[in-house]
Amino acid sequence: MPLPPPNRPKEDEDYKIREISGFKGTLRVDRDITLRTQLTRLLTLSHKASQSGAFNIFPPKEKSHELTQPTTGLRVIYFIAGYNTLVDTTVEEESQNSSRTAANIGIPVGEILAGGVPITGMGDATDLQASAERGTSTGRRKSWVASGRGF
Incomplete structure (x- = not known):
């Protein structure tokens, strides 16, 4: 035996619609990876990579729909x-x-020069140091308006 169709709910009696303003939402993801290795006392290498992203929403208004009489809905399967x-x-x-x-x-x-024997005054002052560094960075920003309802 099929269920009878549910009664249509009445606004302000069974449910309410409220307007909300000033809502902002952000979803942010950040990832970093760092690798540093010292191959010998003479050579050190390092690499760092990072990614970040954000998804922001700014509606001028939001509508909240909620049941004021949820027991009415419990009589229906969904x-x-x-x-x-x-x-x-x-x-x-x-x-x-x-x-x-x-x-x-x-x-x-x-x-x-000292053959591994420490000599006073001939330590780190005569050591040679060199370094090189390379970096890249790219960024992108897109923006659009999702008109109407349904977002």
Whole structure:
């Protein structure tokens, strides 16, 4: 025996719709990875990469729909307790990627000249150091308006 169709709910009696303003939402993701290795006392390498992104929404107004008499809905197999709709929403999407690689090399000239025997006054002052670094960064931002309801 099929169920009879449910009675249509009445606004302000069974459910309410409220307008909400000033809503802002952000979803942000950040990732970093760093690798540093010292291959010998003479050579050190490092690499760092990062990614970040954000998804922002800015609706000028939002509508909140909620049941004021949820027991009415319990008589039906499926029901929704409440939901929100965003109206004429501005959406922004941002992303950024960056990477940096560096190499350092050091030659202990003082120690080499002394044959590994420490000599006063001929220590770190005669050592040679060199380093190189390279980095890149890219960013992107998109923005659009999702007109009407249904976002």
